[in-house]
Amino acid sequence: xxxxxxxxxxxxxxxxxxxxxxxxxxxxxxxxxxISLACLWQSVLWSTAGFALAELGMSPAIPLCSSLTARSxxxxxxxxxxxxxxxxxxxxxxxxxxxxFLAECFGLRSALLPLAATGTDIIALAPLLPKAEASQ
Numbered sequence: 472x473x474x475x476x477x478x479x480x481x482x483x484x485x486x487x488x489x490x491x492x493x494x495x496x497x498x499x500x501x502x503x504x505x506i507s508l509a510c511l512w513q514s515v516l517w518s519t520a521g522f523a524l525a526e527l528g529m530s531p532a533i534p535l536c537s538s539l540t541a542r543s544x545x546x547x548x549x550x551x552x553x554x555x556x557x558x559x560x561x562x563x564x565x566x567x568x569x570x571x572f573l574a575e576c577f578g579l580r581s582a583l584l585p586l587a588a589t590g591t592d593i594i595a596l597a598p599l600l601p602k603a604e605a606s607q
Contacts, residue, residue, distance in 0.1 A: 474523040478530035491535045495597035501528025503590030510580045510587070528590060533559065539600065 486494045502525045509521030533555065540551035573582035 474526040475530045478527050479534065482531040482534055486531065486535060491539070492597045492600050494531050495535060495600065496594050498528035498531050499590040499593030499595075499597065501525060501590070502593060503528075503587045506583060506587040506590065510583050525586075525590075528593075532593065535600075 482494065489497075505521045505523070505525030505528060507521070508524065509518040512518070512521075536555055537552055540546075540555060541548045543551055570582050570586075573585070576582075
């Protein structure tokens with residue numbers, strides 16, 4: 472929670488200074504590195520540090536996407552923001568069940584490692600942000 476609050480206070484300033492694509496890409500690196508760190512080293516200290524790092528990376532994604540959606544001219548902001556919320560709630564509802572199923576089959580560390588792919592997805596998809604802004 473501390474990592475999320477810290478990033479939420481700094482996120483807008485970082486996006487203004489370095490641009491939203493750079494912030495999202497750095498966040499993707501933090502997510503991938505943090506989840507990998509938490510899963511690969513069996514230590515409370517390293518796991519806590521890894522999950523905090525992952526949260527630092529994930530925190531700017533939703534606010535930046537919501538901000539872009541609110542400025543969009545292609546769709547009503549209310550429709551875009553409700554779509555983002557729906558996708559977020561879908562993840563909140565499905566992720567624990569899927570992670571639990573994978574943990575039962577393969578173990579918890581193996582079940583959490585696919586979450587590191589979320590970081591690589593953010594890195595790969597972040598460059599699409601300027602194209603979305605340009606088409607507004």
